[in-house]
Amino acid sequence: MIPIIINILWISLCLHGANSAKILGIFPAPSFSHQQTFQPIWKELSLRGHNVTVITTNPLGNNSLINLTEINVGFTYEHLLNSSFIQHLYEPDSVFRKVYDIHRLGLEINEAQIMHEKIQHILNENETKFDLILIQVVQSFTDLTFGYAAKYKCPVVGISSLGVFFHFHDFLGNPTHPVVSPDMMLGFAGKINFFQKLQSLLYNLWYRLFYYWYILPNADRVARKHFGDDMPYLGDIERNMSLLLVNSNPVIHAVRPNVPNIVEICRLHISEKKPLPKDIKDYLDSSTQGVVYFSLGSNVKSTYLSVEVRQEIIKALGELPYNVLWKWETDHLPDRPPNVLTRKWLPQQDILGHPNIKAFVTQGGLQSIEEAITNEVPLVGIPFITDQPSNIKRIVELGMGQMVEQQTLTKEKLKKAILEVAGDPEYKENVSKAKSIMDDQPMKGVDKAVWWIEYVIRHNGAKHLRSQAADMSFFEYFMIDVALFLFACIFAMYYLVAKIVSAAKQCTNSNNKVKRN
Template sequence: MCSLLTLLFCATFLLSFINTAKILGIFPAPSISHQIIFQPIWKELSLRGHQVTVITPNPLNDTKLTNLTEIDVSYTYEIIARSMFVNNLYKRENTLWTLWMMYDVGLEVNQADLNDEKVQSILKDTKEEFDLVIFQSTHNFNVLTLGYGGRFKCPLIAISSLGVFLHAHDAVGNPTHPVISPDIMLNFSGELSFLDRVKSFLFNFWYRFLYYYYALPKADKIARKYFGEDMPYLGDIEKNISLMMLNVNPIIHTVRPNVPNVIEINQMHIRDKKPLPKDLKDYLDASPRGVVYFSLGSNVKSANLSSNIRQEIIGALGELPYNVLWKWESDYLPDRPKNVMTRKWLPQQDILGHPNVKVFVTQGGLQSIEEAITNEVPMVGMPFITDQPSNIKKIEDLGMGLSVDYKTLKKEQLKKAIMEVAENTKYKENVQKSKAILVDQPMKGVEKAVWWIEYVIRHKGAKHLRSPAADMSFFEYFMVDVVLFLGGCVVLALYLVIKIASLTKNVTKSTKKVKKH
């Protein structure tokens, strides 16, 4: 009894030093591949005693998390499903078109969230307060969510499930050199050619013009309908971000100089292995020659591929000497080969952890690549959208796999790539080398993320980490005024030299004429 009282006293004593907070999380992107990065964070914050309210299309629905309130906005998946952006995923449109579509669908999703009855009840409650707002800063799904920071007048933390666009770096004064750190949408990898450098330079200007003079003003007008006319300008709220956390890693992403309030995290969703369902375990165990795991992720669905691409893939998989496990999202796969098993959903991390899996055919999403590396599985990449092409290019450069182009895909190409990666041990060896680097960290990604979140809570913001560059105009940061001033001085000096030389010449001529006369 005495020891129990002692434990209770110690627990009470320790809890008295925990600075618990009310936290609002806004994670609007209807994509499970993004949400699985954020879920461990709000779960851990809840377990640490913080009162967490989350707006998400993928709630955990865990009754054990008593400090967690989740507002389910899963209906926004319907918006994505019918959008032009998704319907044109397989056409690989140009970067400018993709950005425009992402922005428009992002606004539509944000407004659907804001119109939710439970969200409205929070916004309209004049007594409601939060100590911190954490919002998703991936692609353009974050523009309207900035309004929550203005509404509750508290510190802001931005978190991304991959890299972020130029405007997010601008908000915290992070360097965005067009050659050293090209924007993620450009999908550049390795050493840039001269043409790539020109494209990146021009994109830096074009994107900023689009964001600051079109996207932000348009979003600000919409935001005032939900957060009130007295709210600050969204661009000013964006400048109030205390911390920005990026889900990047040293294997896939180029090393870049970051200001102190930009924190890199990774392996957020990597978890301990769970037992496989019996049918999958039996299938994998009964494949001594090996298994090829085929999945194009949650956004690019195999079942939506054109019949031509599907037939080429089926032809290649059917000729392999291995069994194949394919994430196929419908009930029926036409012309399914005998060595292929399909399932609408598969526990990817647990499958990749099975020793008989020889190759992972992947779309090249960041989370899938991290799972493959941590499970030491080499890859064949078939990239489609956003950062996938550059991710797969890096996989090739590091010798961890090969890539195929779905637009020109032939069964012989896919079969050859899979066989090469499966049979040549160099690919697995290179994956093992990358794993040694990836997992060698002082703390796990979730622990790091939560530590920094609580750091902001403890200090009621992190203005002391803010770079002066965040408050500079474009002209000040790039010293355009200084360059113009110095250029003007040079021009003036040259003008004076020429003028003096001309006067001297005229005086000399006059003197000679006088002497002659």
């Protein structure tokens, strides 16, 4: 009996090995919230028998995952902290400046990571082959990483932890109507007015000119230094992407049309509850009047707030009838009120699951909002960048929270918003309704993502999903050639009719002249 079992196990292992693939994952953004979203995917791929190599700023460090090799490029957090993007993060800069800073920072970080010793070893080792490349496509942070696809000549799956910029939709032939699907950088939500429509249209045009005529050619020049001058144009490589997985929340994000090779996933990072640290648990348990949890996420740090804004927040929190748990990134919070407890790091998902949490003051990142909805906690949003303003506006629209803009934040405004959200049960009821929608999914986000990744591997790129619109030029897609032809026909007809009328008039005038004579 034992030999039979051994043979069955051996055959199973052989069959499993035959279906395994070599996968290269590239997740360059130095942001824990983004990396936290993707970690379950490369973990699950490893557990399913795939040989996975990951370039990441936040390795799992799990030695039990024997099929997983992680290359730590966390040193680029220093690039982020010293960048002009962070310096301007808390200033009311124009959307154009923010987009420019994101592109420039992304290129700098990508290039610094490529020069890492272990990555150079992989690139210079000609024996290395991959069956699929998985690339994080956060906004325009990752153009340079598509050079890996040119080197290894294998299918590429893009994956985003939030929305993506227009050009990724263009590469897959996905429609980007400026009114139906305005860009997340504009911060619009719900039905937009006429001037917002005009702004969205002009931004649509500006962004494409800026990306295709400046950003992409610049990234292509840098890519050729590292991947060879014989590589195809970087835009053509990106256009050949097989699949794009977009972390899109069915509650927060508006419905939009997608081509078959753009797949929406959500709640990738939601995990099982773990026991809280004893000091945090004791603090929450003893706060029978309730607790307000305050965290601005991993990118927007509370310590970077201006002194004026910080003082207004401290005054508002100090006057609340609740205790406050604040993720504050240094050892000391100046003028800390007695009802406020600070910690440099906090297990957010587990804290939000505590029954004494009354409200969550957040910057409005998608992952934080998903965690709040999962735990049925109403929100007060102080948005800063990218999708945060539109996320919070949507929260307000759905009656799940309130928004306080950091540019106009005062003690009175913040205090009023927190008291209203924490004290009115209608906010929690609306969050519970949203949770029921989010929970009603055919499978978990991680399982859906992994299924589609393996689908691309099974079908060697799944070219049958590709829309023909992806291979059309701008003139073809918008039928500008047809419009010009119709305009030419109309002009020709107008010209012909004008000539006929002119000739008829001349003929009539001539006849009248003859009669008078």
